[in-house]
Amino acid sequence: MNRNAIRWVMVLGILSILGILSVQVFFIRKALSQQDRQLNQTITIALGAVAEKLAGYNDAELPHQSPVFRHSADYYIVNVNGDIDPAILEQFLVTEFHSRGLNLDFEYGIYDCRSDEMVYGSLIRFGENTRIEPLVNGFPKHPGYLYYFGIHFVGRNQALSNSMGIWYFFSLILILVVFFFAYSQWIILRQKQYAEIQKDFINTMTHEFKTPLASLSMSADVILKPDIVNEPERLKKYGQIIRSQVNHLLGQVDKVLEMGGRGGEHTKLNRTEVNLESLINELVQQMEARIRCEQGVVTIRYHSSVRFIKADRLHLTNVILNLIDNALKYSGPDPKITVEVSDVPYGIELAVEDQGTGIPVEYAKRVFDRFFRVPTGNIHSIKGFGLGLYYTRNIIRSHGWRIRLVSLPGKGTRMVITVPKKKI
Incomplete structure (x- = not known):
């Protein structure tokens, strides 16, 4: 594979990874937002139904506007325009949440108009392993209401996270795919480096062998001349050249065989x-x-x-x-x-x-x-x-x-x- 092809593979690979990750992040955020809206809608409907039951129990009328006010992501205030019995409220809440599949741990508080304070009610748990996320500043009040209660869903974030399990699973698969893709890119780069080293080695070896082979060829031509026997000193000189170059070649070959073959990493020492x-x-x-x-x-x-x-x-x-x-x-x-x-x-x-x-x-x-x-x-x-x-x-x-x-x-x-x- 030539250098330009490898470069294009790398560029397209990086762009593909960035594109896939961007799409995955987009869909996860979109799915999380949709889950949040659905959960908020279900909670609002359930609390509205509880408000209607309390109004019917007290023979009172609900306000014309929606009685449910979302104060924060996990805290809601419900206006009921009447006295609230804690035991009745808790029963209505548990029953309504069960019927709608809202198995979220929650704690509630009731506003006491005489003391102008929120009175803590109780913590209702549907699961034993839920992590409690208590309100930092207690139950916030609503200045426009006289008869209302507040409810804090302590396990809301965990439940929302659990509902995204399938998305997390696919994200894990995507991460594995990206990892193996990156690993394959690394392998390609390593193979490219090895190919360049091999090419350089072959070129170097060719030049290393070319000089002694040329010397051997020249010496052989001289020795093959008929009159060389009359010049013993010259014959001896070229014989020494041949021996020297042969020894040089043998040494180079031995080095290549030894180091290139077994690597020399387990040399026995004397x-x-x-x-x-x-x-x-x-x-x-x-x-x-x-x-x-x-x-x-x-x-x-x-x-x-x-x-x-x-x-x-x-x-x-x-x-x-x-x-x-x-x-x-x-x-x-x-x-x-x-x-x-x-x-x-x-x-x-x-x-x-x-x-x-x-x-x-x-x-x-x-x-x-x-x-x-x-x-x-x-x-x-x-x-x-x-x-x-x-x-x-x-x-x-x-x-x-x-x-x-x-x-x-x-x-x-x-x-x-x-x-x-x-x-x-």
């Missing part, structure tokens, strides 16, 4: 006492020809009191060589490399620092990934498969050590290996 200072000096001397060829300088600063550590000498050698090799690759002309070992409170640190181009922040966390190389476009002047730091990290972890990267674009890179005291 731990021995290794003189770290001596090993570093030996490796720098081993790379002296290359360093001199690139007109570079490698400075060793050994400030640690620790000379010997328990490590696999072969793998530790490869790790240090990888770090110095990377420092030389990315330092540009006239590289200046520093290899430093120092004591820290929690052990020792081995650092390899260069003054090169540095690594951009967006790539810093990925330099240890398998096959990853900092993008350089179609420029292949920097050799490698993107396996060196991946191998280095896995060897460090196998030893129980830690490695971290400190890099600023334009100011260089510092690779720091931390060896804890208990691992020395």
Whole structure:
């Protein structure tokens, strides 16, 4: 899948998710509003019927306007124009609510005109698990009425929420659909990244193999000349070139097979006492020809009191060589490399620092990934498969050590290996 297709899939996917969520929120709010209106209408009709029964019981007339006044979302005031018997009122309320399916817990209060106060009546519960939401300031009064009662539905919000159960269920399904859709988008992005890494790896591998194969081809052409047997020194030289290039190819193939196949994450170590200072000096001397060829300088600063550590000498050698090799690759002309070992409170640190181009922040966390190389476009002047730091990290972890990267674009890179005291 090309880049434009992936971009369009992402855009359409995000727009679809936003559209679906917007529609769902709209319908939930609309359904909630409709449920609220229906519940309010049922409560108003039920309280109106209670008012009529009280008027009939007291042989009184109801006001011409509706006797039911909604003071707030869960508090109603009912004007009855007559005395109110609490026991009769409670009986009428329970009977009327039952008949209309209003199984809502409620509490009521009756206005006492002599004291000008609302007198609390009782709390009527239809369910045992209802959460009580008491009135904050008691039962509010209505200045225009003389004979009235107030009723507070303590479980109204919970009942309204329960009535939306089917909507919540579908919302949960929608959330799951959105989650899996987002996950599929993430998978697509990961596959795109893997495809780019694979493409870059193949291009790099092609360029890595092209040079030694060209050298082998040239050497073979020279050796096939009939008169080469008369020039033993020249024959020996080209034989050495062939051996060198074959060894180089074998080394590259082995590295790809080892790191690309099993990943190097479960490397068996042969731990021995290794003189770290001596090993570093030996490796720098081993790379002296290359360093001199690139007109570079490698400075060793050994400030640690620790000379010997328990490590696999072969793998530790490869790790240090990888770090110095990377420092030389990315330092540009006239590289200046520093290899430093120092004591820290929690052990020792081995650092390899260069003054090169540095690594951009967006790539810093990925330099240890398998096959990853900092993008350089179609420029292949920097050799490698993107396996060196991946191998280095896995060897460090196998030893129980830690490695971290400190890099600023334009100011260089510092690779720091931390060896804890208990691992020395």
